Amino acid sequence: MTSTLLQKICLLTGLVCFLYVQEITGITCFDCNSLYDPRCGDPFDAYSIGEVNCSKQQPLEHLKDKYQPSVCRKLSFKIYGKTRIVRKCGYIQDQHDDKACVKRSGTHDVHALLCSCTTDKCNSAPSTLMIENNNYLLKALPLCLTIMIMVLANSNSIIQYL
Structure with missing residues (x-):
């Protein structure tokens, strides 16, 4: 799996999680x-x-x-x-x-x-x-985790564990 594809998957997953958390938390x-x-x-x-x-x-x-x-x-x-x-x-x-x-x-x-x-x-x-x-940090957590995974994937350190 290429680094670019992994980044796209992570970004999409994080965005979906972020929107889902925003929607379910009245x-x-x-x-x-x-x-x-x-x-x-x-x-x-x-x-x-x-x-x-x-x-x-x-x-x-x-x-x-x-x-x-x-x-x-x-x-x-x-x-x-x-x-x-x-x-x-x-x-x-x-x-x-x-x-x-x-x-x-x-x-x-x-x-x-x-x-x-x-x-x-x-x-x-x-x-x-x-x-x-302010509970914005809780709502932004999935997006922050996705960005962190993308940064690690860019450095190729996470690729070896996949």
């Missing part, structure tokens, strides 16, 4: 409500709350035919001095994703802090700024 978010589970509040212990693969959850009736889950959300509400935090999957992206949270205030002592992010389990962060949990 966004994973924490899903809880501090009204029903106080562990959902801040400070948040990510090891004590379940995470969900958002693409495997029952879609919301009014969004199921239009959108797929693509973000994680953290919503902090303070109403008459009581705070509630909701962490969940989100369906619609906007310009605030992965940036500072958006503050909203209403009448009669009602305040909301809305945070959204686009990486797995990123809705565990404090409410001041959503810190990304």
